[in-house]
Amino acid sequence: MGAPLDQAKRRVQRAIKRRLIPWFLTHQRDLPWRRNRTPYRVWIAESMLTQTRVDQVIPYYRRFLRAFPSIRRLAGASSDALMKQWEGLGYYSRARNLRAAAQIIVAEHGGRFPRNYEAIRALPGVGPYMAAAIASLAFGQNYAVLDGNVIRVLTRLFAYDGDTSKGATRRVLQSVADDVLIPGQAGEGNEALMELGATVCLPRNPLCAHCPMASVCAGYQAGEPTAYPRRSPKKKVPHKEVGAGVIVNRKGQVLIAQRRAEAMLGGLWEFPGGTCEAGEAMPDCVARELREELGIGVEIGDRLMVVRHAYSHFTIALHVYWCRIRKGRPRPIECADYRWCTIADLRQYPFSRADLHVVDKLMMARHVQLQ
DNA sequence: AATGCGGGGGT
DNA sequence: ACCCCAGCATT
Numbered sequence: 520m521g522a523p524l525d526q527a528k529r530r531v532q533r534a535i536k537r538r539l540i541p542w543f544l545t546h547q548r549d550l551p552w553r554r555n556r557t558p559y560r561v562w563i564a565e566s567m568l569t570q571t572r573v574d575q576v577i578p579y580y581r582r583f584l585r586a587f588p589s590i591r592r593l594a595g596a597s598s599d600a601l602m603k604q605w606e607g608l609g610y611y612s613r614a615r616n617l618r619a620a621a622q623i624i625v626a627e628h629g630g631r632f633p634r635n636y637e638a639i640r641a642l643p644g645v646g647p648y649m650a651a652a653i654a655s656l657a658f659g660q661n662y663a664v665l666d667g668n669v670i671r672v673l674t675r676l677f678a679y680d681g682d683t684s685k686g687a688t689r690r691v692l693q694s695v696a697d698d699v700l701i702p703g704q705a706g707e708g709n710e711a712l713m714e715l716g717a718t719v720c721l722p723r724n725p726l727c728a729h730c731p732m733a734s735v736c737a738g739y740q741a742g743e744p745t746a747y748p749r750r751s752p753k754k755k756v757p758h759k760e761v762g763a764g765v766i767v768n769r770k771g772q773v774l775i776a777q778r779r780a781e782a783m784l785g786g787l788w789e790f791p792g793g794t795c796e797a798g799e800a801m802p803d804c805v806a807r808e809l810r811e812e813l814g815i816g817v818e819i820g821d822r823l824m825v826v827r828h829a830y831s832h833f834t835i836a837l838h839v840y841w842c843r844i845r846k847g848r849p850r851p852i853e854c855a856d857y858r859w860c861t862i863a864d865l866r867q868y869p870f871s872r873a874d875l876h877v878v879d880k881l882m883m884a885r886h887v888q889l890q
Numbered sequence: 891a892a893t894g895c896g897g898g899g900g901t
Numbered sequence: 902a903c904c905c906c907a908g909c910a911t912t
Contacts, residue, residue: 570895570896570897571896571897571898572897572898572899574898574899575897575898575899607896607897607898608896608897609895609896609897609898610895610896610897611895611896612895613895684891684892685891686891721900722900723900723901724900724901783894783895783896784895784896828896828897829896829897829898830895830896830897831894831895831896831897832893832894832895832896871896871897872896872897872898
């Protein structure tokens with residue numbers, strides 16, 4: 520590093536320290552978790568905000584705190600009550616981790632949220648970002664956060680073109696974030712960086728005209744702030760054809776199965792089924808899956824619907840068929856549990872987004888005639 | 891270091 | 902049709 524470069528860098532650092540917190544204090548959004556900032560509230564918010572946008576989180580956050588107003592209440596939550604609160608939010612391991620961590624806090628920390636960074640970091644579901652966020656925002660400790668927003672802001676301000684998917688680059692950026700932290704104001708500084716990234720230094724069309732840092736921003740001065748951060752190209756996601764069965768018994772109850780806790784969408788309920796194998800006809804797939812999963816022989820009827828849904832790492836077409844049991848009684852062979860449930864009661868159980876489309880369809884259909 | 895993990899909104 | 906988001910756990 521030459522001296523001129525260091526000088527330019529220090530100029531940006533000084534500008535960040537001088538301008539960012541004042542800008543934040545006058546421009547910050549009024550968000551629920553910024554009021555009454557207890558460790559518990561900060562923790563729940565940070566967990567929900569992991570890879571999830573603010574607008575989507577807000578209603579979930581309010582409901583969740585109403586349902587589980589304290590660490591102890593969360594620790595004692597049932598799986599269904601917990602997952603119902605998270606239904607539709609995605610990354611369901613976050614909810615399971617929250618409850619597991621709450622139980623640890625009750626058992627090992629007397630029900631008080633731990634203050635020590637290492638103790639926070641040791642809780643399930645808490646990584647370096649969340650530990651730094653809780654330590655700084657809730658306890659006023661001097662830890663700098665590094666999340667997607669901070670990475671974008673800092674790489675642009677310094678025109679730093681390291682590949683942000685690399686660990687070495689992340690370490691460099693963490694040290695940059697550490698360097699602009701003002702002792703005693705870590706919480707405000709962290710939020711200021713994130714708020715700038717979330718409201719001004721946007722991924723596609725940054726609002727540089729409104730940015731308090733534009734005059735020192737190396738990316739902006741160079742004329743292309745959106746060149747940063749530099750990321751490696753993504754690969755395209757595979758597609759799966761999935762079949763599922765809706766079985767209604769004589770009492771008008773529907774058979775639902777609960778996914779195993781360790782599986783994707785773990786703990787959620789679903790209409791039983793699975794992935795179609797190569798060359799397999801969809802009705803055969805559904806019959807096979809119900810035999811393997813629940814030990815029942817079924818007759819496949821008409822197709823009810825097809826739901827198309829995109830996950831981050833693959834897409835599915837969910838083919839849903841009406842079925843009748845011809846042989847055997849359900850047993851939880853490849854699932855955590857099963858239940859016969861009236862259509863009106865389906866809403867009580869947590870489902871994934873794809874299966875919620877099926878629930879909706881059944882709610883409509885029940886007013887007409889089933890099958 | 892690389893990969894798996896949901897869902898939604900913006901462009 | 903992408904892109905990415907207040908990341909973490911596992912391998």
